Amino acid sequence: MNKTIVTPATAGATSRALAAAVPPAILAGAMAHAFPRAIIGQRIRADVNDPKAMIGQLQAAFDAFKAANDEKLKGKADAVLDEKVQKIDAAVGDFQKAIDDLNAKMAAQRTGDISDRRSPEQIEYASAFNAHVRTGDIQAAMSRGSDADGGYTAPVEWDRTISDKLKLVSPIREHATVQPISKAGFKKLFNDRVIGSGWVGETAARPETGTPGLSILDFLPGELYANASATQTLLDDSEIDIEAWLQNEIEPEFARQEAIAFLSGNGTNKPFGVLTYVTGAANAAKHPWGAITVVNSGAAAALTGDGIISIIYDLPKAHSANAKFFMNRQTQSKARLLKDGQNNYLWQPSFQAGQPATLAGEAVVDTPDMPNVAADNIAALYGDMRETYLVIDRIGIRVLRDPYTNKPFVMFYVTKRVGGGVKNPQSMRALKIAANT
Template sequence: MKKTLNLGAAPRALCGAVRADATDPKALFDQLNAAVKEMRENNDAALASKVDDVVLTEKVDRINAEISKIEAAMDDALAKIASASLGKAEGPKDAEYTDQFNAYFRRGVSSERLENVKAAATKVDGEGGYLAPIEWDRTVTGRLKQVSVIRQYASVISISGAGFSKVFSDRNVGSGWVGETAARPSTTTPALSSLQFAIGEIYANPAASQGLIDDAEFSVEQWLADEVETEFSRQEGIAFLSGDGTNKPHGLLTYVTGGANAARHPWGAITTTNSGAAAALTGDGLLSLIYALPEEYEANAKLFMNRTTAGAARKLKDGQGNYLWQQAFEAGQPATIAGVPIVHLPAMPAVGASAVAALYGDMAETYQVVDRIGIRVLRDPYTNKPFVHFYTTKRVGGGVKNPDAMKALVIAA
């Protein structure tokens, strides 16, 4: 018999979804648990139905969408708490330089010391811009780590030169068993090759009116840090995942088999596992992906996917009817699939034919982010009067350093 629903009654989980204190992770976590429970109850009812119950299926999809919204709100609340704690760091390490830099912010007043730092920090002496105080630089970089998912989990190094290269062996080392007095013939010798991690320049160009800057209650430094964080994290999120390497990092997905950089690394491409269905996510496909990763990388391995894909994964069951998705037991901890932590990576492709819908592996071992030390700020009060622009730049690079530590799930039969 076909199941019926009272369409006038909103699902229990939807009634309060993201409407309680959206800045309280504990309240959001309670909503999340209630929503997951209700989604499973309705999904089980839909699966048990002998006919296709459109109304029940739509209800499951609505609750599933609300779960994603609650998760996003929780992530945002936790990120804001972490970001606020960064702002409570110790005072300036170099108060004199910080005062001079703030004077440059507000009034465009330079100093001999700022000029000396400018010449040392830029690619071309006198090209313009001043190196931000080190505590300001660290605060912005710390916030970027909270917002940019790949930066948060990848390896990050800071360099003072124009670029970075890493030497790799082809692992072609010969060996053999011999007797105590037997001759030792020559064995094969590994070849070495160098992989360049080119540095691109990322920029933001926020503007504020001179009147706003002159307001003693307005913190130009804090405002600019927030603007830079927002723009840099957005650009990094795109480039670290799909950048083409032209004036930007080489993106992680471009190293997957069939990608533009599949042959770039001496050790080969990031290999793929099929989902087992031409246009859908399957439990068997996810499990095959997880078991395709070599054991030495399992300790720090995570499953990376966007929220839409995560929504599809919540409905998957194993052969015994158990849900593969397990919600975390406390706020701030990730949900898991087959015991593997899930990380939401917004720019990942959604489930669709031939799409790379998920990545599984150790991101720190796989991807290298390269920061050129220092954020530069050029104050421009002339281009767009009466606004003052703060042209802010940071040189960043990135690329895969070990393709064996990551595997990709392709939606294919």
């Protein structure tokens, strides 16, 4: 397997690529959250009007980190040097986070303004929905969304906008397979792959061989909800965009709940999390193809370079083309210290807009809800998440207007049914913080 490590020598060309690719407004928004930060007695500055600034300062910070850490490894460590390494490491992490956020904003910009592409019928429906949220009036155009129980389904484009933004915020959803469904659940057949074969002579008997069997896994959605409120007076008098307000209330909460459930959900009214399918975990025996294989880090309480290389090469080549690391920022900070046998750092920052940081040449996905580096924790996943994990979306986000329960507030009870589970455990590996046995 060939691995390409991005070196400092490539920074100039890639920073020029970033300069051409990043709109100044997006860059300014990303930089506002990143710096200034005092590092080693200096104040790092970035000109938000210069799109090369972020890449240039990231490179400078990472070079300083490597120099300080190399000095520490030579036995010159003391309290001042330790603090220096920690501060630079935090700076590198902040820059990388800013670039990751920038990449997400660029992806959102490429998605475009969905409302601009709505048909006249969709615009009419959205207007009727807006009127219903404000006053409760039922208009003819709303009949497509009404149910016998009095609920109302949100406009299609509003539904799609929330789903698009959830994909940008929730890393597992972004990288997994997403299957919309229109029924109560989803069933998937699996072949147990036990077919037999053998060699025979020209006239020899052909005894019966083993026949493969089929197993079924159910993927059932749980219900995710939010219950926002506003006074009737505000709804009557305000000129705010009601749809936008509801979206801003729902998106971060739905994204937070999904991110947790897709990793560690127990399957009770929520998805089965991918970590629960790891060898030794609660659902290790659930899938007919077995559990997600564990690879030890090589140390009882730490990451090691050998552990990173081992997990990469433990994954079958058939699943390596789209393989990525999934880990949180604290684990990435530990990974920045690792070197290979030629004394090269395994972690490299991103030098181009739209590209993630890499570890041993493999893309790293910032996954906040992954466990930290600690004894016996699964600190990282490595593999093809699109092949591994299946998210099922019951089509439609439902909005129920309730002016009665909590007067003088009007409640907006919003629900989305979503489920998930592992569809192929063989395309993923789990890195466990443990010594090799």
